[in-house]
Amino acid sequence: MKLVTRAQLGWPASAAPTQTTTMGVKVHYEGAPVSRTLLTDHAACIAEWKNIRASHLANTVENYSDVAYNYAACPHGFLLEGRGLRKRTGANGNQTLNQAHYAIVGLVGSSGLTDPTDAMLGSIRDGIDLLRANGAGPEVKGHRDGYATACPGGPLYAWVQRGAPRPTDTPAPSEEDDMTPEQAAQLKALYEQRAVAPWTYKGTRFPDRDAFNFLVTTDQNASKALAGLVTLAAKVDALPSAPELTPAQLEALVAQVSTSPTLAERIAELTAAKLAARLAQ
Structure with missing residues (x-):
């Protein structure tokens, strides 16, 4: 006072x-x-x-x-x-x-x-x-x-x-509230645990990010890389000469690509370079 x-x-x-x-x-x-x-x-x-x-x-x-x-x-x-x-x-x-x-x-x-x-x-x-x-x-x-x-x-x-409450008093939840204070606390705890692993990814081509966001980005990049490889494989198969990668090798390569957006980008670059060389012959 x-x-x-x-x-x-x-x-x-x-x-x-x-x-x-x-x-x-x-x-x-x-x-x-x-x-x-x-x-x-x-x-x-x-x-x-x-x-x-x-x-x-x-x-x-x-x-x-x-x-x-x-x-x-x-x-x-x-x-x-x-x-x-x-x-x-x-x-x-x-x-x-x-x-x-x-x-x-x-x-x-x-x-x-x-x-x-x-x-x-x-x-x-x-x-x-x-x-x-x-x-x-x-x-x-x-x-x-x-x-x-x-x-x-x-x-x-x-x-x-309203009963002249102190401004710092916490009002009791009304009957229209969707959550009790206990439920709100549980939801907050679940949100704080949303990361799938307690580590961060660091790379020269990407900024630091938490595991959850990294895996989401990796999945998106892998999907793009897979679509690009499928398109390139179709073009290579249409060439007169036999492709350098067998279907089994290509399947193994796609499986490996899905784990790394950096590898996906590098493979796409190499494949595009080889395709351009074949088309120029």
Whole structure:
């Protein structure tokens, strides 16, 4: 938890009423445009939080005793102390709602910076856990739950409805998932074992490659070489003079060629040279 205390903010102890227990925590947003500068400038986050407190203290209609929220969360993952622990909030709409839940505000708004970062969600969770350890019940709700408002905005409220999970939490597989985590692990292990032998082929005419890819390439080259030899054999058989290779010799040669793409290329070159010499006679 990256906590910024009231003392670090230069604020005195909160004058808000004491509230030692609640049913839980409600999540808020600012409900006004928020500059995206907060994403890259943490000093702007501190300034924003101080401005919120100043505007609340200046509000003679609501007559706030302090900034309305117990805590704020910034895009950089800092939890900023407001009224703090065991203090009644002034943010939930009326005294009954304020007594029911504490309040944490994410420094996002209705335009500009509207989507909470993972770091912000993590710091809101830090605040929820801290409040739970000091009197808050298990409920996590949005400001709009029980009060007519758009707060805490679409993105934050969607997160609240998912149970306010930490960004690093791994979601449970849905019923539509094709594989369980165990099956996914088995598939990964099979993929890692796909090579047919733990060695690599190295040659002057070919780059290094693993055994699986080498054998696939060898098979392709052997097929091409065999087709070429069959064509050449047919042309040699059509010549007036007897060929130098007997059928048995040719069959043995083809069998040997299938094991090496380099040998296949060399035999094809020699055969072509001999054929060209015969055709020139």
